[in-house]
Amino acid sequence: MHYQHRHPHGRGRIHFRGPFPNRQDLLERLENYRRDLEQELAYVSDVIEHLRDREAAASQQQEEQEQA
Numbered sequence: 001m002h003y004q005h006r007h008p009h010g011r012g013r014i015h016f017r018g019p020f021p022n023r024q025d026l027l028e029r030l031e032n033y034r035r036d037l038e039q040e041l042a043y044v045s046d047v048i049e050h051l052r053d054r055e056a057a058a059s060q061q062q063e064e065q066e067q068a
Contacts, residue, residue: 021029
């Protein structure tokens with residue numbers, strides 16, 4: 001699996017155009033933002049797991065070569 005660093009636009013802050021949103025709009029935006037953060041966290045977790053698996057496989061392969 002190939003991982004690329006992504007640069008999604010509008011991440012990291014909630015931007016408002018015009019007047020400050022009403023309570024319902026703000027709640028909706030915050031919920032969407034939370035979902036985005038959860039997706040980003042899942043992506044980062046996958047990358048970490050991938051790197052750890054790759055490192056473990058390399059270590060295991062090296063040990064097998066040393067024993068042979």
